[in-house]
Amino acid sequence: xxxxxxxxxxxxxxxxxxxxxxxxxxxxxxxxxxxxxxxxxxxxxxxxxxxxxxxxxxxxxxxxxxxxxxxxxxxxxxxxxxxxxxxxxxxxxxxxxxxxxxxxxxxxxxxxxxxxxxxxxxxxxxxxxxxxxxxxxxxxxxxxxxxxxxxxxxxxxxxxxxxxxxxxxxxxxxxxxxxxxxxxxxxxxxxxxxxxxxxxxxxxxxxxxxxxxxxxxxxxxxxxxxxxxxxxxxxxxxxxxxxxxxxxxxxxxxxxxxxxxxxxxxxxxxxxxxxxxxxxxxxxxxxxxxxxxxxxxxxxxxxxxxxxxxxxxxxxxxxxxxxxxxxxxxxxxxxxxxxxxxxxxxxxxxxxxxxxxxxxxxxxxxxxxxxxxxxxxxxxxxxxxxxxxxxx
Amino acid sequence: xxxxxxxxxxxxxxxxxxxxxxxxxxxxxxxxxxxxxxxxxxxxxxxxxxxxxxxxxxxxxxxxxxxxxxxxxxxxxxxxxxxxxxxxxxxxxxxxxxxxxxxxxxxxxxxxxxxxxxxxxxxxxxxxxxxxxxxxxxxxxxxxxxxxxxxxxxxxxxxxxxxxxxxxxxxxxxxxxxxxxxxxxxxxxxxxxxxxxxxxxxxxxxxxxxxxxxxxxxxxxxxxxxxxxxxxxxxxxxxxxxxxxxxxxxxxxxxxxxxxxxxxxxxxxxxxxxxxxxxxxxxxxxxxxxxxxxxxxxxxxxxxxxxxxxxxxxxxxxxxxxxxxxxxxxxxxxxxxxxxxxxxxxxxxxxxxxxxxxxxxxxxxxxxxxxxxxxxxxxxxxxxxxxxxxxxxxxxxxxxxxxxxxxxxxxxxxxxxxxxxxxxxxxxxxxxxxxxxxxxxxxxxxxxxxxxxxxxxxxxxxxxxxxxxxxxxxxxxxxxxxxxxxxxxxxxxxxxxxxxxxxxxxxxxxxxxxxxxxxxxxxxxxxxxxxxxxxxxxxxxxx
Numbered sequence: 001x002x003x004x005x006x007x008x009x010x011x012x013x014x015x016x017x018x019x020x021x022x023x024x025x026x027x028x029x030x031x032x033x034x035x036x037x038x039x040x041x042x043x044x045x046x047x048x049x050x051x052x053x054x055x056x057x058x059x060x061x062x063x064x065x066x067x068x069x070x071x072x073x074x075x076x077x078x079x080x081x082x083x084x085x086x087x088x089x090x091x092x093x094x095x096x097x098x099x100x101x102x103x104x105x106x107x108x109x110x111x112x113x114x115x116x117x118x119x120x121x122x123x124x125x126x127x128x129x130x131x132x133x134x135x136x137x138x139x140x141x142x143x144x145x146x147x148x149x150x151x152x153x154x155x156x157x158x159x160x161x162x163x164x165x166x167x168x169x170x171x172x173x174x175x176x177x178x179x180x181x182x183x184x185x186x187x188x189x190x191x192x193x194x195x196x197x198x199x200x201x202x203x204x205x206x207x208x209x210x211x212x213x214x215x216x217x218x219x220x221x222x223x224x225x226x227x228x229x230x231x232x233x234x235x236x237x238x239x240x241x242x243x244x245x246x247x248x249x250x251x252x253x254x255x256x257x258x259x260x261x262x263x264x265x266x267x268x269x270x271x272x273x274x275x276x277x278x279x280x281x282x283x284x285x286x287x288x289x290x291x292x293x294x295x296x297x298x299x300x301x302x303x304x305x306x307x308x309x310x311x312x313x314x315x316x317x318x319x320x321x322x323x324x325x326x327x328x329x330x331x332x333x334x335x336x337x338x339x340x341x342x343x344x345x346x347x348x349x350x351x352x353x354x355x356x357x358x359x360x361x362x363x364x365x366x367x368x369x370x371x372x373x374x375x376x377x378x379x380x381x382x383x384x385x386x387x388x389x390x391x392x
Numbered sequence: 393x394x395x396x397x398x399x400x401x402x403x404x405x406x407x408x409x410x411x412x413x414x415x416x417x418x419x420x421x422x423x424x425x426x427x428x429x430x431x432x433x434x435x436x437x438x439x440x441x442x443x444x445x446x447x448x449x450x451x452x453x454x455x456x457x458x459x460x461x462x463x464x465x466x467x468x469x470x471x472x473x474x475x476x477x478x479x480x481x482x483x484x485x486x487x488x489x490x491x492x493x494x495x496x497x498x499x500x501x502x503x504x505x506x507x508x509x510x511x512x513x514x515x516x517x518x519x520x521x522x523x524x525x526x527x528x529x530x531x532x533x534x535x536x537x538x539x540x541x542x543x544x545x546x547x548x549x550x551x552x553x554x555x556x557x558x559x560x561x562x563x564x565x566x567x568x569x570x571x572x573x574x575x576x577x578x579x580x581x582x583x584x585x586x587x588x589x590x591x592x593x594x595x596x597x598x599x600x601x602x603x604x605x606x607x608x609x610x611x612x613x614x615x616x617x618x619x620x621x622x623x624x625x626x627x628x629x630x631x632x633x634x635x636x637x638x639x640x641x642x643x644x645x646x647x648x649x650x651x652x653x654x655x656x657x658x659x660x661x662x663x664x665x666x667x668x669x670x671x672x673x674x675x676x677x678x679x680x681x682x683x684x685x686x687x688x689x690x691x692x693x694x695x696x697x698x699x700x701x702x703x704x705x706x707x708x709x710x711x712x713x714x715x716x717x718x719x720x721x722x723x724x725x726x727x728x729x730x731x732x733x734x735x736x737x738x739x740x741x742x743x744x745x746x747x748x749x750x751x752x753x754x755x756x757x758x759x760x761x762x763x764x765x766x767x768x769x770x771x772x773x774x775x776x777x778x779x780x781x782x783x784x785x786x787x788x789x790x791x792x793x794x795x796x797x798x799x800x801x802x803x804x805x806x807x808x809x810x811x812x813x814x815x816x817x818x819x820x821x822x823x824x825x826x827x828x829x830x831x832x833x834x835x836x837x838x839x840x841x842x843x844x845x846x847x848x849x850x851x852x853x854x855x856x857x858x859x860x861x862x863x864x865x866x867x868x869x870x871x872x873x874x875x876x877x878x879x880x881x882x883x884x885x886x887x888x889x890x891x892x893x894x895x896x897x898x899x900x901x902x903x904x905x906x907x908x909x910x911x912x913x914x915x916x917x918x919x920x921x922x923x924x925x926x927x928x929x930x931x932x933x934x935x
Contacts, residue, residue: 075497075549160493
């Protein structure tokens with residue numbers, strides 16, 4: 001069997017469960033499970049503990065950045081630059097391209113009204129904040145270059161520690177992350193990558209390296225960039241049923257990605273639900289209050305700037321990835337609304353992904369907050385109101 | 393898995409950097425008192441366990457851990473208004489012969505890829521503001537501001553470690569210490585704990601907890617508690633007695649180890665030492681290596697017990713590493729000269745570093761001689777028995793009858809092998825004097841022969857350049873020529889028959905050891921040749 005594997009599957013199809021089961025089946029040797037978000041990391045940990053009763057000592061669950069910092073940066077942190085031999089290197093999550101040149105007051109220096117950036121020659125300022133926290137968008141480049149400078153010692157160390165390296169939410173990795181994956185593929189460790197090209201909600205950085213593979217194109221990366229000597233098996237069929245979403249949610253969310261195979265709701269007994277309010281709904285903003293108190297959905301929003309009801313639980317779309325909820329209430333952005341009104345609307349990648357993630361969190365009902373005209377109809381969505389019966 | 397090397401900086405007697413590497417099995421550290429033998433063992437144990445003198449160092453940092461001179465230099469330059477960097481202690485242990493990628497990295501002072509741990513006592517930069525304020529106030533600072541220090545204990549991958557996570561379990565067996573008169577001996581419970589599998593450890597703590605519960609539930613304890621509670625109406629709360637249930641691993645600190653029903657700390661130090669060593673050496677966990685640090689095992693041990701211990705150590709050579717500090721040339725000799733680490737002036741030398749023929753030469757010797765020279769404060773090398781006796785007597789006359797050995801000066805009769813001993817002496821910078829005859833050819837037998845050694849301060853050659861006085865006998869007669877009669881008296885020959893210097897000298901040459909013994913035992917003090925007197929003076933000089 002090929003030791004490297006990429007499994008592509010839709011939301012709710014059991015990708016994380018597969019990783020957890022694989023990890024628990026390992027009898028000897030250390031396993032690393034890494035994923036992009038803290039939330040998903042917790043989810044993985046919880047599932048392992050739920051199954052096993054405790055966290056086996058040979059399994060480590062870490063976010064991708066924590067892993068890179070501990071095993072990529074620190075062991076050989078001074079190989080590229082001797083000045084940082086004794087520093088405590090920390091981490092800085094940068095939401096935009098990092099390393100802007102600043103003036104004495106700390107404001108960005110502009111050139112033709114655009115910020116300018118430190119280049120790689122200014123090593124310390126390129127990679128680090130003034131407190132020696134490494135920028136999230138450059139950390140994997142740092143690791144890659146350090147590995148090269150140590151002649152592969154860095155990756156060798158990692159793959160001698162972990163005989164099994166499992167990466168969840170692989171679609172979120174990009175740029176130099178992919179170079180690191182390539183190096184790990186080359187090692188003796190067994191690697192499983194799982195992901196869903198539909199769910200690119202975070203990217204580890206904004207690098208232009210391998211830009212064309214950034215938007216969920218991990219499969220083409222594996223097929224085109226590994227070269228002849230590295231093998232990786234791509235599996236798109238094993239996980240094709242959704243164990244989370246019902247058929248209505250599966251079908252509606254599939255409209256966002258017409259080119260990819262649509263998952264179907266698993267019909268097995270353990271996945272069956274018995275509930276009256278099941279499917280994809282739309283409610284008017286005026287009824288949100290009552291809806292929240294009646295059905296207790298988790299509210300999903302774009303960012304903390306979006307207006308929601310603070311008395312009920314809320315998550316950003318990105319944060320909710322990997323989680324399973326009974327019901328969700330989605331506050332769409334304007335472009336999302338455009339798409340909901342007309343599926344031919346060219347919704348951008350990020351919005352498309354986040355809407356997909358939001359819709360596919362729920363076991364029972366995904367409800368969209370949006371004004372609608374009675375009498376109109378939207379394919380796959382049921383208009384819902386408390387004043388009369390549900391209208392189709 | 394074992395330790396390959398240790399680097400120590402500014403810790404106790406080590407000013408600046410000290411470095412020593414170790415054999416995979418037995419290592420014997422020999423050296424002067426105060427040379428730092430114990431400090432090496434102590435610091436290795438500290439870096440691997442975080443424990444010093446049976447306690448976790450974490451909350452017991454003190455200025456006395458720092459090298460005295462380093463602290464003084466720091467304080468002095470503060471006083472001069474400079475801004476010196478705060479002293480730091482570093483202990484680095486490099487692992488060897490193991491596959492421990494978790495501990496690999498370049499996070500060590502040598503900045504090389506290595507596998508190991510680094511233990512630092514350093515300024516905690518979160519206190520930078522406080523420290524600057526302290527300096528700015530300009531008050532006379534007389535100590536290192538230890539309250540702003542922290543322990544930084546990391547693997548070479550710059551990842552925090554704990555004694556649990558370090559796979560090399562070290563045991564320090566220090567029979568000289570009497571610090572553990574009360575309660576359980578931390579070291580022995582550590583040894584026992586290390587030997588237990590996780591499963592067994594859990595069972596032991598459960599049994600202990602059960603015992604405590606039984607105690608509280610006992611009818612008489614409950615009755616007592618009701619009584620106390622009734623009497624002590626201090627507040628409306630309940631007062632009761634119980635066992636300490638708070639600490640997590642309390643069995644380790646409260647359970648006592650017994651030997652034939654005698655509490656462990658009550659048995660003889662020697663016996664304790666043997667048991668601890670055996671426990672540590674017979675450690676059965678295969679995945680964990682064991683390092684036994686044995687401090688001066690010759691203390692408290694009878695000769696036969698010492699033999700038993702040495703046998704246990706030599707038999708243990710499979711995966712266990714032993715580092716022994718000793719003063720005993722017997723111990724060192726038994727454990728093998730090739731395992732010797734000579735410690736002198738913060739540098740170490742191993743005998744295998746010596747020129748091959750010198751090493752082979754010493755391997756053939758019974759060993760005592762070599763070690764005598766290594767272990768003494770100053771060594772005086774002489775050619776034969778009569779030279780030895782005369783020098784000793786000259787020394788005694790100048791020191792109120794004290795033998796040189798009582799002052800740490802060992803007089804060793806080496807026949808014609810001076811150069812071999814000098815080869816070692818220059819390696820370890822051991823002060824050594826050579827008292828020798830000129831054999832009628834001072835230019836060749838002295839000047840030329842020893843010219844390579846005279847470059848070393850530690851080597852001193854004492855010989856007379858008058859070729860006509862070729863050996864000790866004519867030299868000695870010459871020194872006493874003003875009063876030949878007294879000399880004749882002392883060596884019990886007739887001053888009438890032996891009435892010239894030549895005659896006396898010829899007699900003495902014919903009775904080599906005899907005359908010297910008589911001089912040595914005589915109540916009368918004689919005159920000694922100048923080169924011998926000079927050697928006596930040299931003994932009193934500071935090195």
